[in-house]
Amino acid sequence: MCGIADALELVGDRWALLALRELGFGVNRFSEIQARTGAPKASLTTRLRDLEGSGLIERRRYREHPPRDEYVLTEAGEGLLPILGHLRTWGEKYATPLVRASRMDN
Amino acid sequence: MCGIADALELVGDRWALLALRELGFGVNRFSEIQARTGAPKASLTTRLRDLEGSGLIERRRYREHPPRDEYVLTEAGEGLLPILGHLRTWGEKYATPLVRASRMDN
DNA sequence: CTCCTAGGTTCAAAAGTTGAACTTACTCCC
DNA sequence: GGGAGTAAGTTCAACTTTTGAACCTAGGAG
Numbered sequence: 234m235c236g237i238a239d240a241l242e243l244v245g246d247r248w249a250l251l252a253l254r255e256l257g258f259g260v261n262r263f264s265e266i267q268a269r270t271g272a273p274k275a276s277l278t279t280r281l282r283d284l285e286g287s288g289l290i291e292r293r294r295y296r297e298h299p300p301r302d303e304y305v306l307t308e309a310g311e312g313l314l315p316i317l318g319h320l321r322t323w324g325e326k327y328a329t330p331l332v333r334a335s336r337m338d339n
Numbered sequence: 340m341c342g343i344a345d346a347l348e349l350v351g352d353r354w355a356l357l358a359l360r361e362l363g364f365g366v367n368r369f370s371e372i373q374a375r376t377g378a379p380k381a382s383l384t385t386r387l388r389d390l391e392g393s394g395l396i397e398r399r400r401y402r403e404h405p406p407r408d409e410y411v412l413t414e415a416g417e418g419l420l421p422i423l424g425h426l427r428t429w430g431e432k433y434a435t436p437l438v439r440a441s442r443m444d445n
Numbered sequence: 446c447t448c449c450t451a452g453g454t455t456c457a458a459a460a461g462t463t464g465a466a467c468t469t470a471c472t473c474c475c
Numbered sequence: 476g477g478g479a480g481t482a483a484g485t486t487c488a489a490c491t492t493t494t495g496a497a498c499c500t501a502g503g504a505g
Contacts, residue, residue: 236430237360237423239438245353247462254343263483273463278484287437299471301482309433316429317343319422324346327415331393332345353493369452379494384453405501407451 243287248272248280250317253306256290257314261303289313349393354378354386356423359412362396363420367409395419 244250251270260266267277281304284290289310292302306314350356357376366372373383387410390396395416398408412420 235360236427236435238357238430239434240426240430241353241356242438243434245351245356247347247351250347250351251344254341264481267483274484275464275486276462279462287434289433296471299469299482300484302484312429312433316422316425319425320346321342323418323422324342324344327395327418328345328349328393329342332348370450373452380453381455381495382493385493405451405503406453408453 243284243289244313246280248276249284250313250320252277252280252284253289253310253313254317256304256306256310257317261305263302263304266304284310349390349395350419352386354382355390356419356426358383358386358390359395359416359419360423362410362412362416363423367411369408369410372410390416 244253248270251272252266255266255269260269263277263281266272267274270277272280281290281292285292285304287309288307290304291307292304295301295303350359354376357378358372361372361375366375369383369387372378372387373380376383378386387396387398391398391410393415394413396410397413398410401407401409
């Protein structure tokens with residue numbers, strides 16, 4: 234119906250945008266992304282495969298033996314970074330105070 | 340860790356942003372939002388309740404008997420509209436062609 | 446009366462997500 | 476050369492979430 238729905242089909246899940254954010258920071262390795270986002274391995278694996286399949290990231294083998302990979306943003310993936318910037322600004326203004334408050338009473 | 344994660348805690352799910360988009364278009368009634376997004380009733384109900392709880396939307400009773408409600412964006416919710424605009428632009432450029440292509444071979 | 450509508454709720458089933466344990470193909474250190 | 480360590484996974488059962496279908500309510504229209 235509109236571009237937003239299509240966009241969400243590619244990146245509208247719990248870990249995709251956090252992973253892309255890390256790639257934007259220059260954090261390119263699986264285990265680093267995993268540590269910094271807190272995503273479970275299995276979820277992160279499928280998410281990175283999906284993003285690769287959608288052409289938002291590329292997987293690069295940077296060593297053959299043993300096989301080691303890193304992930305980099307494609308042009309399409311880079312195009313999301315400014316949006317993530319705006320989302321962070323919005324989040325800091327409206328979401329962070331709320332989330333902190335709600336974590337207090339748990 | 341950063342505002343993006345907090346933002347996603349509020350709106351990072353399958354239906355929240357689509358519902359907010361509709362409110363941005365001036366579509367304020369439950370059944371209209373449901374029809375235009377395709378969200379199942381039960382999911383939409385919990386999503387709208389969550390968004391109300393987070394202060395991104397308000398519920399207004401516009402008739403008492405029988406009770407009828409409509410939803411409107413708060414200031415925090417309005418703040419997301421420009422981001423949705425950018426996301427739509429991005430989606431039309433990168434996501435829509437892909438999603439259309441992948442629907443062909445199903 | 447009887448059917449229709451808006452805005453839900455309930456419930457079981459299907460789908461998706463998770464953590465723990467295991468794997469592979471090496472390197473490093475003693 | 477034997478054992479521990481490591482990056483990037485995979486597998487699988489348990490858990491959680493999402494879904495669709497059916498039902499509900501308090502009127503209103505014919």
